Amino acid sequence: MISFAVVEVGDDLPPLRLTLSTEQVRAYAEAANMPGGRFMSDAAAQAEGLPGQIAPGNFSLALFGRLLTAWAPAARLSRLSATFRALVRPGVPLIASAVVTEKHASDHGAFVECDLVLESGDGDRLVTGTATLAFD
Amino acid sequence: MSVPVDRSVVGQEFDRTTFPPVTADDILAYAAAYGETDAGWSRPGPDLTAPPTFSFSLRGSHFMPKNLPTHLGRHAFDAGKDIEIGVAVRPGDVLTAVSTVHDIYEKTGRTGAMTFVVFRTAVTNERDETVAVIDQKMMFR
Numbered sequence: 068m069i070s071f072a073v074v075e076v077g078d079d080l081p082p083l084r085l086t087l088s089t090e091q092v093r094a095y096a097e098a099a100n101m102p103g104g105r106f107m108s109d110a111a112a113q114a115e116g117l118p119g120q121i122a123p124g125n126f127s128l129a130l131f132g133r134l135l136t137a138w139a140p141a142a143r144l145s146r147l148s149a150t151f152r153a154l155v156r157p158g159v160p161l162i163a164s165a166v167v168t169e170k171h172a173s174d175h176g177a178f179v180e181c182d183l184v185l186e187s188g189d190g191d192r193l194v195t196g197t198a199t200l201a202f203d
Numbered sequence: 204m205s206v207p208v209d210r211s212v213v214g215q216e217f218d219r220t221t222f223p224p225v226t227a228d229d230i231l232a233y234a235a236a237y238g239e240t241d242a243g244w245s246r247p248g249p250d251l252t253a254p255p256t257f258s259f260s261l262r263g264s265h266f267m268p269k270n271l272p273t274h275l276g277r278h279a280f281d282a283g284k285d286i287e288i289g290v291a292v293r294p295g296d297v298l299t300a301v302s303t304v305h306d307i308y309e310k311t312g313r314t315g316a317m318t319f320v321v322f323r324t325a326v327t328n329e330r331d332e333t334v335a336v337i338d339q340k341m342m343f344r
Contacts, residue, residue, distance in 0.1 A: 085238070098236035100262040124281045125259040129237040132256050136241060143288075144255040150283040 069139040071177040071202035076167050080138045080181070083130060083163040092122045092157050099125055122155040127163075127194040131183050134163045135198055142179070142200040149183070149196035160188030165198070177202040208318060209272040210307050217268035218302040218324075222261060227251055227294040233260050253292035258326045258335035261300050267322060267341070268304060275318045276343035282319065283340045289326075289333035297329040305338060318343045 089108070096106035101123045104111030109119040128149050135144055155161070162185070169180040183196040230253045234245040244254040292298065305323035309316060320341045326334040 091236070091238075095236040098232045099260040124284060125256065126237060128259070128284060128286065129239075129254070129256045132254065133237060133239055136255070140241065146285070146287050147256070148283070148285040151281055 068141055070141065071170070071172070071179065074139075074167055074170055074179050076169060078167040080134060080165040080167075083134045083137075084161070085130075085163075086160050087122055087126075087155070087157045089120055089157045092120060092126070095126045095129070096123055099123060101125070117154070118156070120157055122157065124149065124151045124155075124194075127151070127155055127185050128196070130161075130163050130185065131165070131194075131196055131198065134165055134183075135181065135200060138165075139179075139200055139202070142202045144198065145178075145201045146199040147196065148198070149194050151194055153191060153193045155185065155193050161193075162186050162188070168197075208307050208309050212268060212270060212272070212304045213307055214303060215268060215270075216301060216303045218263040218265040219299070220261075220263040221297065221299040223297075225253065225292055225294055225296045225298065229260070230254075230257065230292070230294065233257055251294060255288045256286065257292055258286065258288075258298075258300075258324075258337060261298060261324075261326060263300050263302055263324070265302070267320075271304075271320065275320070278344055280342045280344075281339070282342040285338040285340075287336040289335055290328065292328070292334055296334075298326055298334060299328075300324050300326045315344065 093107055105115050105117055105121055106123055112120045165181045165183045168182050171178055179200045181198045184192055185194040186192050234254050239245045239254055302324045306321040309318050322339045324337045328334055
């Protein structure tokens with residue numbers, strides 16, 4: 068189990084590799100109460116001028132959360148931030164990765180900061196972000 | 204020549220919604236939808252709590268205020284999101300989300316001027332504890 072003491076700046080987290088299916092994107096949109104047509108089907112998305120069905124931005128943050136908390140289950144995810152740079156679409160191989168950029172401890176607690184990126188198999192950076200994990 | 208950004212709506216509350224009590228099924232469906240495997244967030248039982256991004260599933264009555272300045276642009280894009288995560292959500296919690304216009308600012312990029320509007324949603328539980336503070340950044344052009 069990862070503890071604050073063993074984390075070092077520059078540590079790479081084990082990446083999360085996955086390819087979203089159309090059904091997964093639709094299921095996330097439904098569970099997240101995001102009923103927009105662009106999340107439901109290619110046809111509805113194309114009617115909005117998009118190339119096809121896209122994943123909600125929140126889905127990318129949920130994947131970042133999964134990556135971080137799987138790495139450090141004893142830590143608490145206290146902050147997550149993302150910039151949406153390009154569309155995330157089903158059928159595209161994705162790699163979510165993170166690197167430790169800072170660790171600091173004070174009377175307020177022990178914290179680890181990470182940089183995050185969700186990229187396509189072709190290396191396009193689709194979503195970038197940062198996160199803070201709080202350790203006891 | 205661009206129109207100066209009208210910041211008069213900054214600080215305005217445009218939605219306040221109290222949701223029905225969170226159910227275990229709500230939590231499990233949300234966790235399953237993004238492939239969560241942590242037992243604490245994905246297995247039914249007395250220790251079940253919601254995963255950190257669960258607050259994203261709360262949908263208020265209004266996505267944005269009705270009186271946003273009309274000159275912001277014809278197209279709106281979801282540019283990014285920040286979430287500060289507070290106390291854990293458990294089945295039975297009654298959550299309230301209050302959304303305000305947090306900021307409006309302009310940026311000029313390679314393709315011209317863009318206006319960003321930040322909507323802030325503060326989520327609390329029935330004990331008035333902060334569950335999450337979410338900033339959603341919309342880009343208009």
